[in-house]
Structures are given as C-alpha cells and as structure tokens.
Amino acid sequence: MEMRxxxxxxxxxxLRDVPVPRGRIDDVxxxxxxxxxxxxxxxxxxxxxxxALLLIGITLPLVSLLPLGRQPGAxxxxxxxxxxxxxxxxxxxVQVSMREGWDGRWYYIEGYTRPVIRLATFDLPDADDIEGxxxxxxxxxxxxxxxxxxxxxVCPCPGFDPASLPLSLAPEDFEDPYDVxxxxxxxxxxxxxxHDLARRTFETNHRYxxxxxxxxxxxxxxxxxxxxxAVLASLQIGDYEEPTQPDGVCRGEYxxxxxxxxxxxxxxxxxxxxxxxxxxxSPQEQTLVGQGxxxxxFIWIKEARAPLEEYGYPRYGxxxxxxxxxxxxxxxxxxxxxxxxxAPGPDGTDTIPDRDGVARLVRATMEVxxxxxG
Amino acid sequence: VERHSGFVELxxxxxxxxxxxxxxxxxxxxxxxxxxxxxxxxxxxxxGRISGEPWTVxxxxxxxxxxxxxxxxxxxxxxxxxxxxxxDERENSIDLWRAxxxxxxxxxxAVTLHYIADLPLHQVAKVMGCENGTAKAHLWRARQQLARxxxxxxxx
Numbered sequence: 001m002e003m004r005x006x007x008x009x010x011x012x013x014x015l016r017d018v019p020v021p022r023g024r025i026d027d028v029x030x031x032x033x034x035x036x037x038x039x040x041x042x043x044x045x046x047x048x049x050x051x052a053l054l055l056i057g058i059t060l061p062l063v064s065l066l067p068l069g070r071q072p073g074a075x076x077x078x079x080x081x082x083x084x085x086x087x088x089x090x091x092x093x094v095q096v097s098m099r100e101g102w103d104g105r106w107y108y109i110e111g112y113t114r115p116v117i118r119l120a121t122f123d124l125p126d127a128d129d130i131e132g133x134x135x136x137x138x139x140x141x142x143x144x145x146x147x148x149x150x151x152x153x154v155c156p157c158p159g160f161d162p163a164s165l166p167l168s169l170a171p172e173d174f175e176d177p178y179d180v181x182x183x184x185x186x187x188x189x190x191x192x193x194x195h196d197l198a199r200r201t202f203e204t205n206h207r208y209x210x211x212x213x214x215x216x217x218x219x220x221x222x223x224x225x226x227x228x229x230a231v232l233a234s235l236q237i238g239d240y241e242e243p244t245q246p247d248g249v250c251r252g253e254y255x256x257x258x259x260x261x262x263x264x265x266x267x268x269x270x271x272x273x274x275x276x277x278x279x280x281x282s283p284q285e286q287t288l289v290g291q292g293x294x295x296x297x298f299i300w301i302k303e304a305r306a307p308l309e310e311y312g313y314p315r316y317g318x319x320x321x322x323x324x325x326x327x328x329x330x331x332x333x334x335x336x337x338x339x340x341x342x343a344p345g346p347d348g349t350d351t352i353p354d355r356d357g358v359a360r361l362v363r364a365t366m367e368v369x370x371x372x373x374g
Numbered sequence: 375v376e377r378h379s380g381f382v383e384l385x386x387x388x389x390x391x392x393x394x395x396x397x398x399x400x401x402x403x404x405x406x407x408x409x410x411x412x413x414x415x416x417x418x419x420x421x422g423r424i425s426g427e428p429w430t431v432x433x434x435x436x437x438x439x440x441x442x443x444x445x446x447x448x449x450x451x452x453x454x455x456x457x458x459x460x461x462d463e464r465e466n467s468i469d470l471w472r473a474x475x476x477x478x479x480x481x482x483x484a485v486t487l488h489y490i491a492d493l494p495l496h497q498v499a500k501v502m503g504c505e506n507g508t509a510k511a512h513l514w515r516a517r518q519q520l521a522r523x524x525x526x527x528x529x530x
Contacts, residue, residue, distance in 0.1 A: 007520050008489045014470045015394045015490070021407050023389040025382060031415040151503060298507060312518060329514040343507050 088234075091115045093207075093241045094148065097234035099227060106243075115243060117148040119231060136214070139195075143216040144224050146231065151201075151208045152240070160209075163202035166233040167211070169225055173198040196220040198228075204237050263371040264301055270372060272299065274364035275357070289345050290361075295353040296345035299361075301338045308334055317355065319362040331358065335365035378421040385414055388431045395486040396438045401471040405445055406438075413438035432487050432501035439483060473523035481516035488513055 088097050089104035092115045098104050105124045106115040118124055118135060121144045125134035135145050151160070174196065191197050196218040201210050215224050268288050269279050277292035287298045313325035313332065324333040330343040331352060342361070344350040353361065392413060396406035413434045417424060424430050474482060480502065487498045499509035 007517050007524070010524055011398070011470070011485070011489050011520075015398060018394055018397055019403075020390045020393050021403070023385060024411065025385050025414075027411055028385065028414045028418060031412065032418050035415075035419070312515070314518070327514070329510050343511065346506065 091243050093238040095236045113153050114150040119146040139216045141216050145214045147212050149210045160201045160203045163204050168229050173200050266372045267370045270368045271364040275360040293357050296350040297352045298343045300341050304337050304339050319359045336370045340365050392435050392438050395435050395490045396442050400442045409438040409441040412441050429497050429501045432493050435491050473520050477516050480512050484512040485516045
C-alpha cells in the first residue's frame with residue numbers, strides 16, 4: 001500500500017469514531033438574518049453620523065481629506081516614493097499616490113506572476129516575501145503597511161467581490177480579515193497579536209486583488225485609518241501592462257521563461273538540452289517546462305540556502321556523489337550553489353523523468369557552468 | 375431569510391464532512407460545531423456567487439478551518455489544555471490532532487480538502503487559489519509529516 005493511502009486511511013479511520021452533532025440549519029438562517037439586520041442598522045447610524053457632521057460645520061476638514069484620484073503622469077517601473085510631497089507608484093497598470101513620508105515599492109515574489117505592491121509609512125526593504133516579513137520586522141507602533149497582491153492568474157475566485165474604485169476602508173474589513181476564500185498570505189500566524197489587520201479581496205476591471213492593511217497597533221487609530229483611506233482613494237487599476245525590467249535585473253526566483261536574457265533560464269535551457277530534454281511552452285508565466293522520454297516537468301532554480309536535509313524530504317538517490325531528495329511529486333538537489341527543483345508538469349498526468357533521466361539532469365547541472373558565459 | 379435553492383441540500387450532505395474537518399484541526403467539538411455553522415452561514419450570505427461550483431464544499435470547509443484558526447489564535451493554549459483533559463483516554467485521537475496541528479495552515483487545508491472533502495487535486499488547487507503543482511507540493515509535504523508523526527510506513 002502506498003503511503004498516501006495509509007495516511008488517508010488513518011485519517012478517515014480516526015474520524016469515523018468522531019460523533020457528529022445533528023445539523024441545525026435554522027441556526028444558520030438565524031445568523032444570516034441577524035447580520036442583515038445589523039448591517040441595516042449600521043448603515044442608518046452611518047448616515048445619521050454623516051448628517052450630524054455636516055450640520056456642525058466640519059465639511060471643510062472632510063474635503064481636505066480628499067486629494068482623491070489625482071494622477072500625475074507616471075512611468076511604469078519600480079518607483080520609490082516618499083520624502084516631500086505626494087508621489088505616484090505605477091506598475092502593471094496599477095497606480096497609487098502616496099502621502100508625504102510614505103514609501104512604495106513593488107516586488108516580484110516567488111509564485112506570483114505579477115508585481116506585488118507594498119506601501120508603508122516607513123522605508124520598505126529592497127526585497128521581501130509574500131507575507132511581508134521583511135517590512136513587518138521594520139514596523140513600529142503606529143506604522144501602516146499596505147499590500148496589494150494579484151490573483152488574476154488563478155481566478156475568477158469566490159469571495160473576490162466586484163468593486164468600483166475608489167476603495168475605502170469599511171468596518172467589516174476589520175471584523176474578520178481572514179474571511180477570505182483561501183488562507184491568503186499574510187496568514188493569521190504572520191500577523192502579531194498587537195497588530196490590527198483589515199483586508200478585502202475584490203475584482204475590478206477583470207483583475208482580482210487581495211488588499212491587506214496591517215496597522216502597527218490594535219485597534220488601528222483613526223488617524224492611521226484616515227491616512228489609508230486617502231491613499232486608497234487614489235488607487236486606479238487599468239489593464240495589465242508587463243513592467244519594463246530595469247537593465248540587469250532578472251525577476252523572481254524562478255527561471256522566468258519570458259526573460260530570455262537572464263542567467264537562470266539560459267542555464268536551465270542548456271541543462272535540459274545537455275540532458276536530452278526539450279524546452280516546451282509553459283502555461284505558467286514563470287516556470288520552464290522540460291519534456292522527453294515520456295516525462296513533462298517543471299524545472300526551476302533557487303539560490304541555495306538551508307541544508308537540503310532541513311527540507312525534510314526523503315532521500316531519493318545518489319548520482320556521482322550528489323544526493324537527491326524527494327519523490328515522484330518533486331525532486332531537489334544542489335549544484336553549483338543552486339537548488340534545482342523539478343516537479344510534474346502542468347497536466348495532471350505529467351510525471352518527472354525516470355531515474356535514468358533524473359541522473360542525466362543531475363549530471364548536466366554539474367557540468368553546465370553557472371552562470372552561463374556571455 | 376430566503377431559502378436559496380440547493381443550500382439546504384448542501385448543508386445536509388456536507389455538514390458531517392465540514393464538522394469533521396473542523397474537529398480534525400481544533401480537537402474541540404464545540405468549536406468545530408460553531409465553526410461549521412458559521413461557515414455555512416457565510417456560504418449562505420454568498421450563495422449567489424458560490425452555488426453550483428464544484429468547489430463549493432471546499433469553500434465552506436476552508437472557511438470553517440479559517441474560523442478555527444482564528445479562534446485558536448485568540449484562545450492561545452487554553453484549547454490544548456481543554457483538549458488534553460477531554461481526550462486523555464483517546465491516545466490515537468490526540469496523536470492525530472497533534473500531527474495535524476504540526477502542519478502549516480496551507481498543508482492542513484490541502485489535507486482536509488483532499489482526504490476529508492474528497493476533492494480531486496485540481497479542485498483542491500482551485501479552492502486554495504494556487505497552481506496544481508503547488509497544491510501537490512503542499513499535500514506531499516503534509517503526507518510526509520503526517521506519516522512521520524503517525525508512524526505510518528511507506529515510500530513516496
């Protein structure tokens with residue numbers, strides 16, 4: 001019996017004895033009805049509050065919070081804003097203006113085919129992960145970190161509500177920020193208890209986004225929320241445009257097939273050729289696919305970091321002294337300071353090469369020099 | 375409340391699986407029931423958008439798991455103590471619960487969707503919002519870890 005079957009059987013056997021209570025569907029309907037009633041009351045209270053504010057003559061301060069929607073002409077590409085005045089970050093068809101003192105950056109992050117945008121009231125790091133760990137480490141009390149990640153490549157998705165811009169923060173964005181259709185980063189464990197988090201997943205212009213705003217305090221201050229509202233009011237989302245790559249910068253940690261001038265994909269293609277495999281088109285935007293001997297597989301590289309043993313994969317085999325870890329669903333080995341990964345290709349029936357093919361690949365990764373010449 | 379077409383049927387059919395998934399993660403019957411009820415309530419609120427999809431049950435299940443995680447984050451270790459008190463005679467359940475707790479949230483999600491909700495891999499990937507290969511990787515790593523914790527034999 002394969003391990004997967006034993007694990008599944010164990011899980012199911014253990015759960016079989018778990019007594020399941022009787023469903024109470026009336027309770028479900030009651031919850032929904034109660035919330036609808038609450039929402040109606042909130043709207044009424046909101047309108048009453050707005051009317052009261054207008055009546056006591058604070059229209060002017062409110063208007064001063066609305067430097068909304070202005071779009072100074074900005075060029076696409078990495079733009080760092082901050083310092084004096086309002087500046088615009090513009091990338092991939094997304095534009096957003098920042099208030100004085102804010103920093104804005106966009107990153108290519110592993111697994112994300114489109115730029116991930118970050119804005120903050122403090123200086124952002126040069127590189128970061130999808131959970132914003134680097135930025136979070138620099139946050140102080142009262143700071144704000146805003147992230148905008150795009151999921152268009154895997155959507156339409158449930159829970160991404162159609163939205164018209166400009167966006168503004170709403171109380172429900174804070175009520176259950178993890179109420180999204182998937183456990184999107186930053187996952188609950190990543191946000192420390194002392195931080196407040198607002199989040200919204202939305203769709204606009206046929207593009208799907210996860211917007212999350214982390215506050216360096218809990219609850220978020222009114223001042224911080226107003227600052228975020230002002231920034232969000234400037235957000236514009238048009239059609240996607242492939243960002244221009246700065247000279248010498250190769251995006252992402254994968255070998256991106258669309259960046260033929262980068263050393264990663266050049267090297268991977270040479271390795272595949274040396275090992276007797278072909279390079280085929282990939283439905284993903286970033287990962288190269290190799291094919292041959294009945295196998296079709298993704299192949300990518302990352303800079304070597306932790307010892308391979310720490311990944312916890314079983315030992316698969318040894319080729320010319322090189323230890324390979326993993327199994328039929330993926331292999332990893334280390335060559336020339338790089339972690340080389342392969343995994344079954346995009347189709348559900350795809351497989352990695354057989355052991356002979358893997359041996360050829362491993363040898364090629366040792367023989368083809370990295371970085372490639374020229 | 376308007377009784378949306380198909381919701382009652384889904385509730386009756388999927389309630390046990392969603393409850394078991396929530397129980398698997400929480401080890402707490404009360405929390406599992408609360409999370410299950412709340413997840414179905416949220417599904418009802420969004421019924422127009424999620425009904426009729428092959429991943430509807432997966433959506434409800436993932437939502438229930440998120441609720442459990444959020445509750446656990448708020449409660450800290452008190453849940454562990456309660457669970458150990460209640461279940462100290464059921465060593466196997468505790469082992470299983472600890473093994474599940476040892477997984478990352480994404481691995482927990484992959485395991486419950488694939489093994490408890492019986493979703494095929496491409497639908498697991500859809501619910502998780504990732505590529506098939508990524509879902510596969512989560513599942514594979516989860517199996518490795520569960521096998522170690524549970525002392526299950528076998529090769530990958």
